[in-house]
Amino acid sequence: MGSLFSSTKNTRRLISGSSRFIRSDVPLNLTDDEINWLKSEDVLTVIDLREQTEQVLKPCVLMNEPCFEYFSMPVIGGNVIPSKPEDVALSYIKMCDEQMERIIDKIIYSYNGVLFFCNAGKDRTGVVSAIILYTLGFDDEYIINDYMLSAENLKETLQAYADSDKSIDIEVITPHEEYIKGFLQWYKTNRT
Numbered sequence: 001m002g003s004l005f006s007s008t009k010n011t012r013r014l015i016s017g018s019s020r021f022i023r024s025d026v027p028l029n030l031t032d033d034e035i036n037w038l039k040s041e042d043v044l045t046v047i048d049l050r051e052q053t054e055q056v057l058k059p060c061v062l063m064n065e066p067c068f069e070y071f072s073m074p075v076i077g078g079n080v081i082p083s084k085p086e087d088v089a090l091s092y093i094k095m096c097d098e099q100m101e102r103i104i105d106k107i108i109y110s111y112n113g114v115l116f117f118c119n120a121g122k123d124r125t126g127v128v129s130a131i132i133l134y135t136l137g138f139d140d141e142y143i144i145n146d147y148m149l150s151a152e153n154l155k156e157t158l159q160a161y162a163d164s165d166k167s168i169d170i171e172v173i174t175p176h177e178e179y180i181k182g183f184l185q186w187y188k189t190n191r192t
Contacts, residue, residue: 005034010121010153025121043113046070049124075124089182122150151175
């Protein structure tokens with residue numbers, strides 16, 4: 001699949017053929033052409049799902065860009081890496097709180113297209129994407145396939161990250177179908 005932008009690794013349309021919702025890894029260095037593409041597609045709302053400290057360390061290039069409305073809406077507990085694969089779906093479940101409801105409402109009811117992202121665009125962004133797609137009536141297969149594109153897009157980046165820190169389990173940070181399936185099963189049963 002690849003990324004819509006050369007300056008990111010995991011930017012893509014959430015719904016095939018539509019620019020209404022664009023999910024991404026953090027857009028640190030968008031080119032002028034990429035910024036103009038967002039404008040031409042009416043993707044003018046920007047939702048940063050990262051915590052404040054992450055935003056300061058890696059500021060989004062669109063934060064002060066004219067024409068874009070930037071919102072800091074951190075996913076609670078989303079920047080913690082689970083210790084083992086069995087905990088990944090649980091970490092996704094823990095993200096579902098009142099803040100998550102506000103995030104979903106902001107994205108779905110935006111007047112224009114929305115770009116939303118976290119650091120890698122796979123976990124927090126993956127949970128937000130799954131909820132949006134489920135809310136819009138997409139089936140599990142579509143949601144899982146969307147989630148798994150991050151594994152493909154980020155394979156080299158995730159391997160390099162795991163190689164740089166031996167305490168990181170590559171299986172934990174790499175998207176696997178069972179992670180999002182476990183989350184979806186819980187979400188369908190417990191959504192408000």
